[in-house]
Amino acid sequence: MTAKLHIDVSASTRPLLQLEHVSIVPKSMPTRLLVSDVSFTIAAGKTTCVVGESGSGKSLTALSVMGLLSKQLQLTAGKVLFNDAEAGIQDLTLLDAESLRKIRGAKIAMIFQEPMTSLNPVLTVGYQVGESLTAHLGLKGEGLKAKVASLLELVGIPASRANSYPDELSGGQRQRVMIAMSIACEPQLLIADEPTTALDVTVQAQILTLLDELKTRMNMAMLFITHDFGVVADIADDVVVMFRGEIVESGTKQEVLGNPQHPYTKALLACVPDAEGQKPLKPIDYAWLSEASAEVGN
Amino acid sequence: MTEAVLVANNLIKTYTQRSGKFGFGTTLVKALDSVSMSLRAGSTLAVVGESGSGKSTLARCLLQLQPLDSGEVLFAGQDLSKMNGAELRSVRKNLQMVFQDPFASLNPRMRVGEIVGEGLLIHGLGSSSEQQKKVIAMLKRVGLVEADMQKYPHEFSGGQRQRIGIARALVLQPKVVVCDEPVSALDVSIQAQILLLLKELQAEMALSYLFISHDLRVVRHIADDIVVMNQGRVVEQGAVVDIYQHPQHEYTQNLLAAIPGKKH
Numbered sequence: 001m002t003a004k005l006h007i008d009v010s011a012s013t014r015p016l017l018q019l020e021h022v023s024i025v026p027k028s029m030p031t032r033l034l035v036s037d038v039s040f041t042i043a044a045g046k047t048t049c050v051v052g053e054s055g056s057g058k059s060l061t062a063l064s065v066m067g068l069l070s071k072q073l074q075l076t077a078g079k080v081l082f083n084d085a086e087a088g089i090q091d092l093t094l095l096d097a098e099s100l101r102k103i104r105g106a107k108i109a110m111i112f113q114e115p116m117t118s119l120n121p122v123l124t125v126g127y128q129v130g131e132s133l134t135a136h137l138g139l140k141g142e143g144l145k146a147k148v149a150s151l152l153e154l155v156g157i158p159a160s161r162a163n164s165y166p167d168e169l170s171g172g173q174r175q176r177v178m179i180a181m182s183i184a185c186e187p188q189l190l191i192a193d194e195p196t197t198a199l200d201v202t203v204q205a206q207i208l209t210l211l212d213e214l215k216t217r218m219n220m221a222m223l224f225i226t227h228d229f230g231v232v233a234d235i236a237d238d239v240v241v242m243f244r245g246e247i248v249e250s251g252t253k254q255e256v257l258g259n260p261q262h263p264y265t266k267a268l269l270a271c272v273p274d275a276e277g278q279k280p281l282k283p284i285d286y287a288w289l290s291e292a293s294a295e296v297g298n
Numbered sequence: 299m300t301e302a303v304l305v306a307n308n309l310i311k312t313y314t315q316r317s318g319k320f321g322f323g324t325t326l327v328k329a330l331d332s333v334s335m336s337l338r339a340g341s342t343l344a345v346v347g348e349s350g351s352g353k354s355t356l357a358r359c360l361l362q363l364q365p366l367d368s369g370e371v372l373f374a375g376q377d378l379s380k381m382n383g384a385e386l387r388s389v390r391k392n393l394q395m396v397f398q399d400p401f402a403s404l405n406p407r408m409r410v411g412e413i414v415g416e417g418l419l420i421h422g423l424g425s426s427s428e429q430q431k432k433v434i435a436m437l438k439r440v441g442l443v444e445a446d447m448q449k450y451p452h453e454f455s456g457g458q459r460q461r462i463g464i465a466r467a468l469v470l471q472p473k474v475v476v477c478d479e480p481v482s483a484l485d486v487s488i489q490a491q492i493l494l495l496l497k498e499l500q501a502e503m504a505l506s507y508l509f510i511s512h513d514l515r516v517v518r519h520i521a522d523d524i525v526v527m528n529q530g531r532v533v534e535q536g537a538v539v540d541i542y543q544h545p546q547h548e549y550t551q552n553l554l555a556a557i558p559g560k561k562h
Contacts, residue, residue, distance in 0.1 A: 202348060275518055275554075
């Protein structure tokens with residue numbers, strides 16, 4: 001009895017998601033680490049941004065949380081601990097396909113980068129939003145219709161568009177549909193892989209505001225992948241900086257953006273143009289960076 | 299005020315779009331609605347706006363890659379829209395373009411040396427050994443090496459391909475370069491390299507840029523003047539400093555307010 005109580009207390013104080021020493025390699029070349037010894041945590045209701053260039057392993061890290069890694073890749077080490085309110089702490093890497101399916105969409109949902117290609121063109125958006133509601137909550141008929149309508153309204157799409165096909169919507173609207181799909185079952189964790197990269201700045205601003213509101217309203221945690229430091233400054237609580245498959249720096253937004261320690265973080269921040277045009281642009285000098293990293297001990 | 303190299307007066311371009319049941323009906327979409335602008339010699343003019351605002355149509359119509367419905371485009375006192383094919387070809391060596399997608403805009407079956415040298419060949423500039431030398435010098439200038447001439451585009455990264463695209467445009471020593479979102483497909487670190495390269499080349503070769511972008515942070519860095527477009531119309535134009543500090547039009551204010559990272 002006391003033991004059980006003890007576990008419950010620790011479960012509620014532990015973070016929602018905890019990655020411990022995750023490493024990913026291609027099966028054909030097991031010595032090449034695409035993601036190397038990555039560890040970070042996400043607290044319930046908080047937003048963690050993973051920043052890095054193409055090829056830094058940020059998307060692979062996100063996919064490994066969902067158990068969606070390509071068959072050619074392999075997670076060789078590490079744990080992905082998910083602190084479920086009902087089931088307790090589970091290591092997602094050890095679950096079978098069936099249990100993973102129950103978590104995906106219901107407890108952990110994902111928004112993909114390309115709103116143009118991640119919706120099914122031959123199904124109406126209403127059907128696609130409703131699919132996970134039927135699968136996870138067993139909603140049907142009028143109840144399902146009403147729920148889909150309210151979800152669409154929530155993301156700013158008139159409920160009458162439920163019968164539209166994806167090609168009848170604009171890029172921003174499609175991304176809103178993706179968001180409606182992903183939050184349908186009120187997941188505890190939302191993974192967003194560059195959800196605004198393909199969108200106009202004005203639409204991007206709307207989507208970010210929407211995600212921020214939803215996060216507060218549903219107490220949802222977010223793992224947000226981006227390469228735009230402007231976006232990070234707007235929405236992050238914590239920031240993880242990845243470079244060539246490794247985490248080079250992590251901390252709160254204030255720490256990482258305000259007082260970056262690692263030379264790579266500094267270099268990456270220096271090549272972001274600012275809106276005032278005051279700051280001179282400085283591209284990354286990779287040769288210098290390798291030396292500087294060696295000195296820091298990374 | 300330096301003189302203008304490229305002036306556009308009252309450009310109008312209309313597209314027909316299928317509409318109605320089964321697409322039997324047609325509606326007219328005004329992609330350019332009396333657009334006028336002028337590009338000062340040696341400066342950078344940025345065209346900003348959301349998708350569908352007509353920025354890319356403007357670029358293509360300026361270079362006559364698409365026919366205009368009406369309006370005139372003046373380059374060195376000549377109206378480009380009235381020229382025939384042969385005249386256009388000869389004037390185009392002064393008007394070059396850098397395209398948005400570095401993966402789609404290079405012919406995968408041509409070697410880099412051929413891609414960059416093709417313009418010289420078409421315009422018959424110099425003997426083949428001179429052309430060769432020019433290509434090598436240009437590749438080196440944009441940060442590639444001589445051996446890269448023998449390679450194919452797929453052997454390069456996105457940033458390197460954009461350098462090839464720039465080399466192809468600049469080897470002819472043009473007066474005006476139209477850059478259609480040249481850095482939007484690149485990582486932020488590579489983006490900084492390309493922007494700096496464009497700025498250096500502008501100073502060295504006295505180039506005038508028409509720079510199309512939807513990223514207002516990039517525009518603030520590279521442009522001297524700016525044209526803000528919305529639904530085919532120019533809603534505001536002027537010096538970058540003025541417009542960023544005192545945007546007059548509501549649309550411009552919204553665009554500036556949407557720049558990420560301004561909340562604090």
